[in-house]
Amino acid sequence: MRFTDPCVRTTLRPILSFAAIMIVVAMGADAPRAEEAATTLSPQVLQEIAQVEAEIDKIEAGTIERLAEPPDNQVQQVELLGKLMLYDKQLSVNRNEACAFCHMPETGFTGPVSELNRTTGSYPGSVRTRFSNRKPQSHAYAPLSPVLHFNSAQGDLVGGNFWDMRATGRRLGNPAAEQAEGPPTNPVEMGLPDVACAVYRASQRPYRALFESMWGPQAFAVEWPNDVEQVCARPGPASTGDQLPVHLGRLDRGRVNTTFDQMAQSIAGYEASAEVTAFTSKFDAVLANQAQFTAQEKSGYDLFRGKAQCNTCHRDGGPGEDPLFTDFTASNIGTPANRRLPYYREDRPDALGYQANPQGSSFVDGGVGTFLRGGHVLSQPSAVDARWVKLAPANQARIQVPTLRNVDKRPYPSFVKAYGHNGYFTSLKAIVHFYNTRDVLPRCQPGDAGEGTTCWPAPESTDNMNTSRVGHLDLSDAEEDALVSFMQTLTDGYRPTSRQ
Numbered sequence: 001m002r003f004t005d006p007c008v009r010t011t012l013r014p015i016l017s018f019a020a021i022m023i024v025v026a027m028g029a030d031a032p033r034a035e036e037a038a039t040t041l042s043p044q045v046l047q048e049i050a051q052v053e054a055e056i057d058k059i060e061a062g063t064i065e066r067l068a069e070p071p072d073n074q075v076q077q078v079e080l081l082g083k084l085m086l087y088d089k090q091l092s093v094n095r096n097e098a099c100a101f102c103h104m105p106e107t108g109f110t111g112p113v114s115e116l117n118r119t120t121g122s123y124p125g126s127v128r129t130r131f132s133n134r135k136p137q138s139h140a141y142a143p144l145s146p147v148l149h150f151n152s153a154q155g156d157l158v159g160g161n162f163w164d165m166r167a168t169g170r171r172l173g174n175p176a177a178e179q180a181e182g183p184p185t186n187p188v189e190m191g192l193p194d195v196a197c198a199v200y201r202a203s204q205r206p207y208r209a210l211f212e213s214m215w216g217p218q219a220f221a222v223e224w225p226n227d228v229e230q231v232c233a234r235p236g237p238a239s240t241g242d243q244l245p246v247h248l249g250r251l252d253r254g255r256v257n258t259t260f261d262q263m264a265q266s267i268a269g270y271e272a273s274a275e276v277t278a279f280t281s282k283f284d285a286v287l288a289n290q291a292q293f294t295a296q297e298k299s300g301y302d303l304f305r306g307k308a309q310c311n312t313c314h315r316d317g318g319p320g321e322d323p324l325f326t327d328f329t330a331s332n333i334g335t336p337a338n339r340r341l342p343y344y345r346e347d348r349p350d351a352l353g354y355q356a357n358p359q360g361s362s363f364v365d366g367g368v369g370t371f372l373r374g375g376h377v378l379s380q381p382s383a384v385d386a387r388w389v390k391l392a393p394a395n396q397a398r399i400q401v402p403t404l405r406n407v408d409k410r411p412y413p414s415f416v417k418a419y420g421h422n423g424y425f426t427s428l429k430a431i432v433h434f435y436n437t438r439d440v441l442p443r444c445q446p447g448d449a450g451e452g453t454t455c456w457p458a459p460e461s462t463d464n465m466n467t468s469r470v471g472h473l474d475l476s477d478a479e480e481d482a483l484v485s486f487m488q489t490l491t492d493g494y495r496p497t498s499r500q
């Protein structure tokens with residue numbers, strides 16, 4: 001494959017042109033009202049969102065049917081509960097956004113809206129004018145991340161969930177469970193003003209009885225205040241003077257917190273299930289001697305483990321180790337800023353008075369460093385260990401190595417996926433070309449048509465940037481393609497009998 005190939009052109013064009021942004025931003029000198037300053041969604045995005053929402057409703061309805069005859073096995077009960085909550089849009093403030101909205105099976109449990117992946121990289125929350133600062137990760141394989149710990153021999157933090165490891169798992173013993181406690185009250189995601197609202201909403205859902213039989217009849221035995229409906233319909237964040245706007249007695253507050261933990265644990269249980277964390281890729285079949293790589297895939301695998309040294313971070317297994325294609329450490333590979341993120345423009349209070357990004361266009365994602373300094377006030381589900389604050393400088397701008405499983409999974413070939421914490425890359429070829437040439441190609445000039453092929457923009461941050469191998473791999477065009485081809489074998493759902 002060459003960059004003159006028209007197919008490649010098509011996949012790369014999105015990253016070449018900022019003008020392709022379908023998001024209309026109306027801001028300007030004549031001081032528009034807050035709601036006019038908001039990002040609005042293009043008709044194409046709205047249409048895709050409608051399709052995703054319909055698909056979520058369908059999956060949810062099919063799963064609710066299973067409640068008529070729930071499994072008698074406790075593990076399967078937890079999985080069923082978790083799935084029902086993951087597809088439940090009632091757990092968001094405007095009752096319009098399930099977890100799955102940003103994590104759908106057809107993309108390997110990451111963002112399912114091609115046009116958003118191509119343009120904004122990030123996804124709108126339940127309040128549709130609020131976008132987060134990052135690209136959705138895959139929630140598959142996430143429960144297999146270790147509880148965040150400092151490995152003193154390696155000199156590195158290892159484990160946790162989120163691009164910056166901030167869901168540590170140290171309280172519940174499971175990073176994915178603590179992760180699931182983030183989105184419900186994150187103002188740019190599901191937007192509830194109080195975790196009690198998630199519990200209240202769950203208490204009204206068809207899975208309540210299963211939840212109670214699983215976790216105990218006390219789960220929803222809470223004396224709800226009369227105004228709970230109204231309070232929970234108001235998007236967060238809660239006001240500083242009233243941080244827990246659902247006013248509960250002390251014991252009820254404790255119960256709600258425990259039930260919220262159990263909701264999160266159920267969700268993590270589903271994420272860990274064979275339906276999600278499947279290990280059914282062609283790569284797995286090859287390991288089990290049930291399939292063979294093509295010559296190109298094999299050469300890509302050899303490069304991945306050899307000349308390109310991808311597996312030094314994206315570990316492909318070892319003795320007694322599942323190949324998860326991450327070592328759960330964090331690095332700064334020098335990903336350029338994604339200027340298409342609407343987050344850069346969320347620097348003034350929105351119609352509800354919420355200001356998502358006070359730093360505006362000067363925002364730089366500090367990765368693990370920001371987490372260690374306690375920088376995530378409203379979306380920090382796990383406590384920060386004060387003993388680790390001193391590690392912040394060495395972790396500034398470092399991002400957790402993501403799994404590469406399902407990295408190419410997409411519903412149809414022209415579907416665009418976004419890659420990297422900010423979604424800067426929109427094809428696997430582009431990110432491989434970046435690893436290969438970051439330090440070799442010149443800096444792009446403003447509006448440079450060669451961006452992503454013959455030049456690169458500056459890294460979002462050069463703090464702690466990895467320069468030992470990343471950035472100058474000396475790969476040929478054919479070798480880049482082989483690496484892409486190898487990564488395409490990591491898509492779950494491969495059937496050995498259907499191989500070509």
Ligand code: HEC
Pocket residue numbers: 086097098099100101102103123124125132134135136137138139141142160161162163164176179180181183184188189190267
């Ligand atoms: C509006 C989009 C959106 C919604 C809704 C959403 N997520 Fe996410 N998810 C993201 C983004 C963005 C990230 C990365 C955020 C970060 O690193 O700060 C993420 C990260 C994750 C991760 C971390 C994966 C890893 O490898 O560390 C898991 C697990 C996950 N989400 C599960 C969930 C669950 C469970 C819910 C519902 C309770 C949910 N998400 C709701 C966008 C979303």
Ligand code: HEC
Pocket residue numbers: 304308309310311312313314330331332333334335399400401402403404407418419420421422428431432435466470483
């Ligand atoms: C020094 C560690 C390191 C090495 C070596 C490395 N990666 Fe990565 N990889 C990362 C980190 C960290 C990220 C997240 C970067 C970001 O968000 O800015 C990443 C992201 C990716 C992604 C995006 C995945 C997603 O879901 O968004 C792909 C694809 C990828 N790497 C492939 C490769 C390939 C192929 C190689 C070898 C040429 C490689 N990586 C070498 C650390 C590494």
